[in-house]
Amino acid sequence: MYEDDENDKSKNKIISPAVSPAALLKRYERLKSDRANWDTLWEELAVFLMPGKADFITKSTSGNKRASEVYDSTAIHALQILSASLHGSLTSPSTKWFGLRFREDELNEDKDAKDWLEKCSKGIFQEFGKSNFSTEVAEAYQDMVGFGTAALQFDVKTKKAQFDGFNFRACHLAEIVVSESSEGKIDTVFRKIKMSARQAYQKFGDNCGDKALKALEADPEKEFEYVQAVFPRELKDEPALVAPPNQRPWACYFISVSDKKICKESGYYELPFMVPRWSKTTGDVYGFGPGCVARPDIKTLNEARKLAMKAWEKSIDPPLKAMQNGILGKIDMRPSTVTYVRDMNNLEPIVNATNWNADQLMLNDVRASVRRIFFSDQLELNDGPQMTATEVQVRYELMQRLLGPTLGRLQSEFLNPIVERAFYSMLRGNALPPMPEVLQQAGGDLDIEYVGPLARSQKMDEVTGIQRAIDGIMQLAQVNPEVLDIVNVDKAGRTIADRLGAPADMLLGDEQVGQLRQARQQQQQQQAEMAQGQQELDGATQLAQLEQMASGPTQ
Numbered sequence: 001m002y003e004d005d006e007n008d009k010s011k012n013k014i015i016s017p018a019v020s021p022a023a024l025l026k027r028y029e030r031l032k033s034d035r036a037n038w039d040t041l042w043e044e045l046a047v048f049l050m051p052g053k054a055d056f057i058t059k060s061t062s063g064n065k066r067a068s069e070v071y072d073s074t075a076i077h078a079l080q081i082l083s084a085s086l087h088g089s090l091t092s093p094s095t096k097w098f099g100l101r102f103r104e105d106e107l108n109e110d111k112d113a114k115d116w117l118e119k120c121s122k123g124i125f126q127e128f129g130k131s132n133f134s135t136e137v138a139e140a141y142q143d144m145v146g147f148g149t150a151a152l153q154f155d156v157k158t159k160k161a162q163f164d165g166f167n168f169r170a171c172h173l174a175e176i177v178v179s180e181s182s183e184g185k186i187d188t189v190f191r192k193i194k195m196s197a198r199q200a201y202q203k204f205g206d207n208c209g210d211k212a213l214k215a216l217e218a219d220p221e222k223e224f225e226y227v228q229a230v231f232p233r234e235l236k237d238e239p240a241l242v243a244p245p246n247q248r249p250w251a252c253y254f255i256s257v258s259d260k261k262i263c264k265e266s267g268y269y270e271l272p273f274m275v276p277r278w279s280k281t282t283g284d285v286y287g288f289g290p291g292c293v294a295r296p297d298i299k300t301l302n303e304a305r306k307l308a309m310k311a312w313e314k315s316i317d318p319p320l321k322a323m324q325n326g327i328l329g330k331i332d333m334r335p336s337t338v339t340y341v342r343d344m345n346n347l348e349p350i351v352n353a354t355n356w357n358a359d360q361l362m363l364n365d366v367r368a369s370v371r372r373i374f375f376s377d378q379l380e381l382n383d384g385p386q387m388t389a390t391e392v393q394v395r396y397e398l399m400q401r402l403l404g405p406t407l408g409r410l411q412s413e414f415l416n417p418i419v420e421r422a423f424y425s426m427l428r429g430n431a432l433p434p435m436p437e438v439l440q441q442a443g444g445d446l447d448i449e450y451v452g453p454l455a456r457s458q459k460m461d462e463v464t465g466i467q468r469a470i471d472g473i474m475q476l477a478q479v480n481p482e483v484l485d486i487v488n489v490d491k492a493g494r495t496i497a498d499r500l501g502a503p504a505d506m507l508l509g510d511e512q513v514g515q516l517r518q519a520r521q522q523q524q525q526q527q528a529e530m531a532q533g534q535q536e537l538d539g540a541t542q543l544a545q546l547e548q549m550a551s552g553p554t555q
Contacts, residue, residue: 041295047069049146099117100117112438116433119432120426127165148288152170187232194226197221211224252272271417
């Protein structure tokens with residue numbers, strides 16, 4: 001069971017009959033017609049970048065060969081390098097790539113509150129690892145790099161109203177149409193899907209539509225189209241933390257296209273679709289990516305490669321020219337055969353005049369252009385020995401400079417919604433540790449902090465600055481030791497640990513540090529007193545010995 005099925009006692013129930021299925025389908029068709037030019041662009045890009053997804057206009061049957069028009073794989077390889085680099089740098093499955101912190105400084109300094117957030121972030125990351133997040137988000141990165149837009153559906157599984165895991169699905173862009181709010185954020189998503197009559201009955205029951213019900217016995221595998229519509233719901237009051245589906249901020253409707261009938265109404269606490277854009281221009285809803293920028297070079301390279309292969313074929317198996325009536329019999333091109341001619345000049349190959357050097361130079365130049373657009377030269381590891389830590393750091397810094405604006409958009413449109421939905425769904429499902437008392441009383445707003453490899457490299461400038469400042473102060477201390485009084489060493493140490501992504505439970509709280517230092521000070525004081533007492537005892541003993549020696553033996 002999924003989150004949108006909670007408290008739904010009957011699959012035949014429609015909560016809001018006032019909603020018109022015809023109006024929803026009309027809105028879907030309007031948004032789809034607005035996307036027509038994008039479909040043409042995406043179809044062209046898919047042919048050369050992701051042939052398996054070239055289904056925007058021309059629908060291919062399953063199992064068909066889809067790369068028959070591709071003669072050069074440079075762009076395909078470059079897309080895979082960039083998308084894999086984003087996946088490994090932003091959402092690596094091997095290391096925790098995000099953390100949670102409060103917007104209130106007082107709560108961030110509280111040991112119990114910080115430890116609770118650390119446990120929560122670890123729990124969320126573990127649930128990501130148990131789900132199909134890594135595989136689906138990798139496909140979403142490819143869509144975003146190639147098409148400039150991606151769509152990831154994020155569902156929450158429940159069992160008896162309790163959290164039971166995550167499920168992700170990278171949606172084909174041909175299925176999705178979207179609309180923006182007045183703030184420029186995507187808040188409306190329509191998705192057209194196909195389900196067999198059997199699948200539709202499993203999901204909607206008797207409300208799957210009249211035509212699907214009729215086909216259930218005769219042809220249960222016959223497919224029918226359904227449209228899923230998700231958009232903001234107008235609520236009079238602020239929604240509760242846990243609410244029935246019809247009182248949640250996001251409405252969801254499933255409509256049978258053939259019957260023009262609402263099959264199901266439900267709701268979500270958060271928008272279950274993440275639609276990140278690589279970059280976008282004012283007035284456009286969908287985004288542009290490196291694939292869009294490299295499209296002229298990709299087409300030129302593919303056509304040039306096609307012509308080069310034709311010339312290559314002519315060079316290997318050249319056409320022949322022959323004198324009329326100069327051949328006795330037929331020309332036999334098989335190995336070790338003889339063709340009889342009246343004169344040796346009556347049969348000659350046509351010389352191929354292709355300038356291979358110029359052709360190769362042109363191909364290399366266009367390939368280099370494609371690779372530059374996809375940042376392959378900067379991101380791909382060079383041949384040679386293993387990179388040093390400094391080289392790895394420089395690589396991440398270069399990636400940050402090249403992709404800075406895109407990474408900011410990725411965080412706001414993609415990563416932030418994913419982590420926020422994961423946190424609150426686990427909180428509602430009682431899958432997080434008990435909240436400490438200080439948070440129950442004070443509350444607090446959360447911020448997401450990214451601690452993946454790329455995020456850590458962005459923070460290394462601050463760490464380097466702290467280390468250089470301390471080194472400089474230590475040199476000044478050789479002249480005047482009092483300069484050390486200006487350094488808050490505790491603050492510097494905590495800042496460095498935080499910027500390097502150290503777990504919060506690794507560091508002791510201020511109270512624990514104070515107790516430890518007080519105990520150490522008392523121990524040092526006791527040792528000093530014991531040493532002083534021992535010195536006094538030794539002094540008294542030596543004085544007694546001297547007095548005895550001074551008195552001399554009794555006569």
